[in-house]
Amino acid sequence: MIPDPTKLTIRDAHAQLKEGALTSAELVKACLDRIAERNPQVNAYLEVFSDAMDQAAAADAAIAAARKAGGDFSPLLGIPCAIKDNILIEGRTASAASKMLEGYRAAYDAVAIAKLKAAGAVFLGRTNMDEFAMGGSTENSAFGPTRNPHDLERVAGGSSGGSAAAVAMDGALFALGSDTGGSIRQPASFCGVVGLKPTYGAVSRYGVIAMGSSLDQIGPIARTVSDAETVFEAIRGDAGAAEGMRGDGTAFPDGAYRPARVGGAKPVIGVPRHFLGGDGVDPAVLAAFDAALDSFRAKGYEVKDVALPNVSYALPVYYVLMPAEVSSNMARFDGMRFGLHKDGADGIGDYFESRRAGLGREVIRRILLGTYVLSTGYHDAYYNRAGAVRRMIAADFAAAFETVDLIATPTAPSPAFKVGEKASDPVAMYLEDIFTVTANLTGMPALSVPCGDAPADPSRGRPVPLPVGIQLAARHGDERALFEAGKDLRGEVQ
Amino acid sequence: MITAAELEHLAALARISLTDGDKESLAKEFDAILGYVDQLKKADAALDAEGRVGTVKNVARPDEARPVSAESRERLLAEAPDREGDFIAVKKIIAQD
Structure with missing residues (x-):
């Protein structure tokens, strides 16, 4: 063995x-x-x-x-x-x-x-x-x-x-x-x-x-x-015709996207440098990220700057659209058909008591936020506006993919934080998603690959080195470019 | 600043009961989150009702009953908090005099 x-x-x-x-x-x-x-x-x-x-x-x-x-x-x-x-x-x-x-x-x-x-x-x-x-x-x-x-x-x-x-x-x-x-x-x-x-x-x-x-x-x-x-x-793929598997319409058939490369032997990597300068990004993360870009260059990759003019709106867009969808999807938990049931005074009281007893704070927060952005009087200002800006962000990425094959950022603005450190500040927690939500808003694929460590630094309360990831995003349907570059970075055989 | 009355209204729409303590902490958190997402107002966006992302659009299955095996039906019904035979039992919603 x-x-x-x-x-x-x-x-x-x-x-x-x-x-x-x-x-x-x-x-x-x-x-x-x-x-x-x-x-x-x-x-x-x-x-x-x-x-x-x-x-x-x-x-x-x-x-x-x-x-x-x-x-x-x-x-x-x-x-x-x-x-x-x-x-x-x-x-x-x-x-x-x-x-x-x-x-x-x-x-x-x-x-x-x-x-x-x-x-x-x-x-x-x-x-x-x-x-x-x-x-x-x-x-x-x-x-x-x-x-x-x-x-x-x-x-x-x-x-x-x-x-x-x-x-x-x-x-x-x-x-x-x-x-x-x-x-x-x-x-x-x-x-x-x-x-x-x-x-x-x-x-x-x-x-x-x-x-x-x-x-x-x-x-x-x-x-x-x-x-x-x-x-x-x-x-990957939908259920297909295999026995016992049912189709569902949430997956597209192979070949729905036909991504074309601009790079020759290697994909071209774009870096939205203007988006990485925020003070929320840990210097050790940026150092590991830049070292990974150097490693790509050393392996023959072209790395160049790209502009994503509306990308700074991605997180606010996400924190409007996501709660809106959450509030709809969570409506199914009614304490009647499945899941927890708590008795109320009457039928509708069962809803209130079951949902109150079964759902945690963050879930309730997002349901109420979603209910708010979808409610009469706020729908245009929040939900519709966020939808429109989502399309602008998608257009920014589509334009960037005219000149590059991959877009690189750190995966997260910091290495792992301490248990309890952000628990009482929802906005600080939401900022964790700043580099990742773009792939969900646009639908493009994205890969996080380890790219070294944030070194141990006891003065910053970091007694041991912590892993850092680089995120690569690609055109719709071009997971292959992600795998190719990811393997090169890690020195894996293709 | 979101008021306690507005939060109560939202909670009623979402069918969740809130305590006064909940309302107090939620009001603070709402203000922080809405303050953050309010930067969307600066975006130069043209609002249109239509639009989609990528080539993806909503696909609804046909509105038709699908045959389900007896075992499958039983597995689903077994998850109901209360049942009578093959029905899910809920409280009366129409009062009788």
């Missing part, structure tokens, strides 16, 4: 499984041992599935059959993964880290889950998150915060903090998250792993508990760019 299989990439684990040097049972057992050791401190997993070893045994049987037949098999067969608690797996609990759905059992598989099942992945458990994916630190979970495996005093980021921490603590080879404004990429940056927000519509949203439907997208968190690509290829 491999000395520590939990540290393997998907690619290497697959090679070992193929050679017979490792079994899925050994791999899954090693991950379960690591989870038992680390999860009490980190709280990445809300539940570890009791049948993980049974799933591994089934995968080993399929591997043995494939090996006997001399054939190849799926790169995810027998590979253990973690699933964010807002993505449905039939028959298992999906609580979205909310009291509202505590104990709720999914009646069907999300399309992305059905695809992972078809590929033979092993589901280890469900991961912690900000309640209903609303937050940037996983502190808004009804089941306690997830802590950063690099420094337990700090947050793992959010909202997919449990998924990122599960991979970073070697408690899974990959994880699925969801990203509405940066919820895959920012925790990936904080935990030193790779996170992809695919093109809007590249992965079906069927079976993800909706937050902001024009923004949400499921994507992978993994240790390497190559692994993120492998998972993306497995989960």
Whole structure:
């Protein structure tokens, strides 16, 4: 057996499984041992599935059959993964880290889950998150915060903090998250792993508990760019005609976008330097970001400035449109059809009491904010204006992609912050999303790749080095450019 | 500055009961958030009701019943807080004299 299989990439684990040097049972057992050791401190997993070893045994049987037949098999067969608690797996609990759905059992598989099942992945458990994916630190979970495996005093980021921490603590080879404004990429940056927000519509949203439907997208968190690509290829696309899978209209067919490159051998990288000078950006983050750009130049990439005239409006636009969509999507939690029920004086009283008892502070804040921006008298000033500015921002990016293939920024303005540091200041927390929301507003794909550390600096209260991520965004449908550049930056084979 | 009465109105629309303490903290947070998003007023935006992002547009499924297996129906009904047979039970909404 491999000395520590939990540290393997998907690619290497697959090679070992193929050679017979490792079994899925050994791999899954090693991950379960690591989870038992680390999860009490980190709280990445809300539940570890009791049948993980049974799933591994089934995968080993399929591997043995494939090996006997001399054939190849799926790169995810027998590979253990973690699933964010807002993505449905039939028959298992999906609580979205909310009291509202505590104990709720999914009646069907999300399309992305059905695809992972078809590929033979092993589901280890469900991961912690900000309640209903609303937050940037996983502190808004009804089941306690997830802590950063690099420094337990700090947050793992959010909202997919449990998924990122599960991979970073070697408690899974990959994880699925969801990203509405940066919820895959920012925790990936904080935990030193790779996170992809695919093109809007590249992965079906069927079976993800909706937050902001024009923004949400499921994507992978993994240790390497190559692994993120492998998972993306497995989960992309709509349900198709496969037996037992249902179409849903939230994913577009392959070939919906046909991105054309301006770069020759390598994609051209654009940097909106005017957007990076704000005083909210940690100098250690900018230093790691600039070092990554130097590394790209050294590898033959052209790096040049681009202008995005309206990009500074992206975050205000997001914090109008997202709550508006939240307020609509959260209306389904009525205490009658599923989820928590609390008795009120009458039928409508049941709504008020159930929602009050089941929903946390941040969720209530966003529902009310969304109700406000959609209400008579404010609709034009907020919601319609935000929609119009969203289109201006999308036009800015489209114009920039006339001259470059990728747009680079830091993923987050700071490394992981301390638990509790921003909990009482919603605007400070919202500023975490400043570089990531653009990809959700425009629908373009974006990847966070580790690009070094913010060095230990005890004078700034930073006793250990903390990971920093660079974000690369591309044209709609051009995930390939993200993977190509990400692999080059990390020195991975193409 | 958002008033307690406005917050009460929003909470009524959203079907959430709030305590006085909630209203106080929410009023402060609302002011901070709305103060931040108010910079949108400076954007030189032409408001039009239409518009979409990328090539994506809303796709609604046909409004038709889909056959569901008995097991699937039972799984869905099993999540209801209260039921009678294959119905979800809720409180009476029309009072009888």
